[in-house]
């Protein structure tokens with residue numbers, strides 16, 4: 001039997017919210033040792049910026065070229081032809097990811113569909129026991145609205161910054177997201193699992209490198 005070229009044989013598994021999904025069937029244009037990776041992030045209080053910077057440092061440590069772009073400051077004439085792979089990272093507020101990230105995906109949908117892409121969705125639900133289904137739902141909605149299917153998805157816990165929230169933000173987080181106002185979590189807290197993020201970044205590189 002003739003070996004199947006790698007380009008039409010996608011990796012066996014994709015991490016999608018902790019479960020293994022069937023791979024998205026798309027062709028990738030290259031397979032190189034050193035890649036140009038663009039990380040586009042959306043952040044409201046800063047945690048996803050930190051996540052994006054961590055991924056960038058991780059990739060650079062593996063010898064790849066990385067550009068970081070805040071979705072809130074993207075140029076409209078962005079030249080992306082040289083980008084070999086994309087990481088989109090966005091956080092969830094009131095059940096939605098940043099609109100600027102959604103717009104970026106809309107605007108570059110065709111290109112994104114021909115390159116390996118990973119989505120990192122940062123939320124509180126991803127870190128709260130019993131709330132994983134909510135975290136998954138935010139991603140499902142994002143994928144459905146943009147009609148864009150990332151190759152891999154990570155649901156990542158974010159952070160709570162009660163010391164910085166105004167009254168409305170505090171009430172929303174306590175009673176809408178956490179559903180209870182758990183007094184044990186009424187202080188700043190970082191839930192991000194940095195090891196899970198590093199593993200995810202390595203697995204993504206494995207699928208394209």
Ligand SMILES: Cc1cc2nc3c(=O)[nH]c(=O)nc-3n(C[C@H](O)[C@H](O)[C@H](O)COP(=O)(O)O)c2cc1C
Nearest residue numbers: 044045046047048091093094095123124125158159
């Ligand atoms: C006003 C507000 C609304 C939020 N809404 C949600 C939500 O609907 N679902 C959720 O899981 N997390 C929610 N979060 C938690 C954020 O996703 C979490 O704090 C994340 O770390 C924010 O990332 P960022 O600092 O990059 O913006 C909310 C946080 C705030 C302050």
